[in-house]
Amino acid sequence: MRGRLSALVVGMLALLATSPAVSAGSTVRSFTDVPTSFWAHGAVLWSVGNCWMIPRGTTTFGTSHYASRVTASRVLAQLNRLRHGVSVSATPYQQAVAAGWIDPGKGTDDTITQWEFDRGVVRVMGLREVATMIGQLHTTDGWRPTLPIGFGVEQTVRAIGARVDVPAGADAWEEWPMQTLRRADLAAEAYRLGHLSSWAVVSAQQKAVVGHALPPWTPLKRAVLGFALRYAGSPYVWGGESPSTNSPYGAQAAGGFDCSGFVWWVMKMQTYHVGDLSWSGNAAVQWRSTYDMAAHIPAAKRIPRTGLHPGDILFWSSAPDGAATAWNTVYHTGIYLGNGWTINSHGSGAGVTLDYMGTGAGWYHDAFAFGWRVMPLGK
Numbered sequence: 413m414r415g416r417l418s419a420l421v422v423g424m425l426a427l428l429a430t431s432p433a434v435s436a437g438s439t440v441r442s443f444t445d446v447p448t449s450f451w452a453h454g455a456v457l458w459s460v461g462n463c464w465m466i467p468r469g470t471t472t473f474g475t476s477h478y479a480s481r482v483t484a485s486r487v488l489a490q491l492n493r494l495r496h497g498v499s500v501s502a503t504p505y506q507q508a509v510a511a512g513w514i515d516p517g518k519g520t521d522d523t524i525t526q527w528e529f530d531r532g533v534v535r536v537m538g539l540r541e542v543a544t545m546i547g548q549l550h551t552t553d554g555w556r557p558t559l560p561i562g563f564g565v566e567q568t569v570r571a572i573g574a575r576v577d578v579p580a581g582a583d584a585w586e587e588w589p590m591q592t593l594r595r596a597d598l599a600a601e602a603y604r605l606g607h608l609s610s611w612a613v614v615s616a617q618q619k620a621v622v623g624h625a626l627p628p629w630t631p632l633k634r635a636v637l638g639f640a641l642r643y644a645g646s647p648y649v650w651g652g653e654s655p656s657t658n659s660p661y662g663a664q665a666a667g668g669f670d671c672s673g674f675v676w677w678v679m680k681m682q683t684y685h686v687g688d689l690s691w692s693g694n695a696a697v698q699w700r701s702t703y704d705m706a707a708h709i710p711a712a713k714r715i716p717r718t719g720l721h722p723g724d725i726l727f728w729s730s731a732p733d734g735a736a737t738a739w740n741t742v743y744h745t746g747i748y749l750g751n752g753w754t755i756n757s758h759g760s761g762a763g764v765t766l767d768y769m770g771t772g773a774g775w776y777h778d779a780f781a782f783g784w785r786v787m788p789l790g791k
Contacts, residue, residue, distance in 0.1 A: 443473040450475070451582040452596045455603035463500075464490045464602045465595070475596035479529070481505055482520040484593065487602045488513045488532045494606065495537065508532065527562035527589035529598070530569045533605065537613065543568040545620040546766075549641070553628040557638035562589045566645035567766060571619045572612035575762035576600040577648045583665035586647035622766050626722075627750040632691060632791040633723050635684040640747055640755050643674070647763045653677055653700075661700075671745050672702045674757040674764060675725055678747060679786060689791060696786040702727070705784070706742035711735040715783035722750040726769075729781040737781040748783060 446456050456473050459465040464487050468474030485508035489500040492511075501507035505520045513532035514524065534543045547564025550556040560566075566589050569575050576597070578585045587597050629637055646655060649668030653659050653676045656667045660681065669677060680697040683690060699705045706727055714735040715724060728744040729737045746756025752770030757763055769776035 441467070443467060443471060445472045445475050450596075451579050451585065452600045455576075455600040456596065458606070459487075459599040459602045462490075462606065464606065465599055468595075473595065473599075475594070475599075477595050478523040479593045479595050479598045480521050481508075481514060481517050481524050483595070484508075484524045484529045484532065484598065485514060487598060487605070488529075488536050490602075491533065491605050492536045511535075523592045525590055526587040526593045526597070527565060529593050529601075530574070530589070531562070531565045533574055533601075534565050534568050537572065537616075539568050539572070539613065539616050542616050542620045545623040548623045549626070550624065551626045551628050552624065555629065555634060557634070557641045560589070560642055560645055563641075563644055565589075567619060567622075568616050570645075570761045570763070570765050571616040572608060573615075574601055574604050574608070574612075576604055577759040577762040580650035583647075583649045583652070583668070586649055586666045586668055588647060588667065589645050618768070619766070622753055622768070625751050625753060629722055629750070630791055631686045632684060632689060632787065635686050636678065636682075636691075636723055636787065637747070637749060637755075639682060639684070640674075640678045643669070643677070644755065644764050644766065646674075646757065648757055648759050648761070649673075652757075653681070669757040669764060671757050672700060672705065675705075675745050675747060676700065679725065686791075691787070691791070693786040697725075702742055702745045703740060705745065706737070706781075707739035709739075709782075709784050713784060714781075715785060717780060717783075720748050720750075720783045721785070721789060722748055723787040724748040724783040724785050726754055726756070726783050727781045728776075728779040730779070732779055732781040735782055742781060744779075 441460055446453050460467055465483060468477060482505040485504040488508050489504040492498050493500050508514045509516045513535050514528060534540055543564035546567050549559060585597060587593060647668035649664060649666050650670055652664050652668040652670050653661060653673030654667060657664055679693040683692040699708055716734055726746045726748050727742045729741040730743060731738060731741040746754040748754055752768055753766055754769050755766050767776050769780055771777060
């Protein structure tokens, strides 16, 4: 198996992304470029029917067209109405620019990147401080890794459940933070924003702790884990093991990672040089899928939660039993950052996220099975 947290979670997410119900009283329309088989069909109909987006034509929605700033502004204004009870302006672009949700760019018809739109979501939701705290990530001894642009924003929007994991088979629609946002992706995110859970804001606020929660790392772990952090916010792609469509192990639909593919990218496919030391996990990490990795790790090399060190590979199971966990119940993997935090690629987070797995963390805590050490200690 190459990545989803569980079949149940995947099914729920696919339902939300592809088959949302249109609210009572809204106008249901059909579009020639949005067949019922289209991955965002339901989200498009909901977004139009509830006035979050306007179609480009009388019979077409414009799925693959880039979203304009005025279109993105309308979605943000609707979110603001939903969250704060403020009416949508007759000129939502001016409303969004005046409120500081988005920059004016080159005008209403200018395009907008995924990150720029997500930054607007964070600002409308009142989570700007949270995103800033996450974006100031550092270890407790003061070392700061190089982080991707928009790191804090992208981790925040994923924490509230706003970003969408495009279903397997439609992965070419996945968006990286700095890519120009397409209308179908905007519609899918609009639907999620219109249906955020009651705990969305609290979930994001709790993640802010990671900004100063990571322990000191040795020089080698700074190199390896710092490299992993550069890909935070990358999309979840079924079978993905590279930020490019041209993976060394075969073409993939889009750049991005599934769970074991992310572990491969960081722990197997790179060689790290720190002083006189060169290290790669290539020899140890021989198996591609989460199942196969778990199947080949003997009980004697399985590490309990209390023995974990930063850089250890982590495994979660539908029937966790420590070192005795049956390999065919293991379905998710990630990398340990320390102090109860992991970096992993998963469908419910729409890509690579940092997540807490300590006491009270729900699934991340309860389903944890064991760790596996491939990096040397003390280096």
